[in-house]
Amino acid sequence: MTKHFILYVExxxxxxxxxxxxxxxxxxxxxxxxxILKNGTDFIxxxxxKQFNDINLSEVGLILIDLAMHDVSGVEMxxxxxxxxxxxxxxxxxxxxxxxxxxxxxxxxANDYFVKGKxxxxxxxxxxxxxxxxx
Numbered sequence: 238m239t240k241h242f243i244l245y246v247e248x249x250x251x252x253x254x255x256x257x258x259x260x261x262x263x264x265x266x267x268x269x270x271x272x273i274l275k276n277g278t279d280f281i282x283x284x285x286x287k288q289f290n291d292i293n294l295s296e297v298g299l300i301l302i303d304l305a306m307h308d309v310s311g312v313e314m315x316x317x318x319x320x321x322x323x324x325x326x327x328x329x330x331x332x333x334x335x336x337x338x339x340x341x342x343x344x345x346x347a348n349d350y351f352v353k354g355k356x357x358x359x360x361x362x363x364x365x366x367x368x369x370x371x372x
Contacts, residue, residue: 240298243367244283246274246314247303247330252353263364269298269371277309281317297325298371302347304331304338312345319346326370328363 243260247253257271272292274280280302283289300318304311311329318327328349329342339350348370351363 240371241268241296242270242272242292243299243301243371244272244274244280244292244297245301246277246280246306246311247301248276248306248308249303250275256353260367264367264371267368267371272297277306277311277314280314281309284318284321284323294323294325299367300325300327302327302329304329304333304342312342315342315345315347328366330363 243264245253245257245260247256253273253275257273260271261269274283274289274292279289283292283294287294302311302314306314311331315327315329326348327346328351329347330351330353331338332353334352334355342350349366351366352359
């Protein structure tokens, strides 16, 4: 099945909307849209059932997970994701720059780790990561 979506798991509504619009505008020529899940519980449901609401996991080409969620942490979501051996690239986004957490997440199977709002270079690195993983 053709991949059409980037899945963004983010519980802060304003941030999810703004960030998804930025991603979509940057990736306009790639014909990808961003689907947002507002909590980790819904993400785990999607992982287990392969479908949740209007999201079919087979159409997701990339997953972005916020590390600090209110219900299920990004670490727990990543662990559950990797249990299912799903072959979709996943990156963790966080407001905290912490090399120990970064190493831990990469060992758990995250493809990369990005600090939100760090600087323009980090945003460019995220853009490059997204484009490299949806081609």
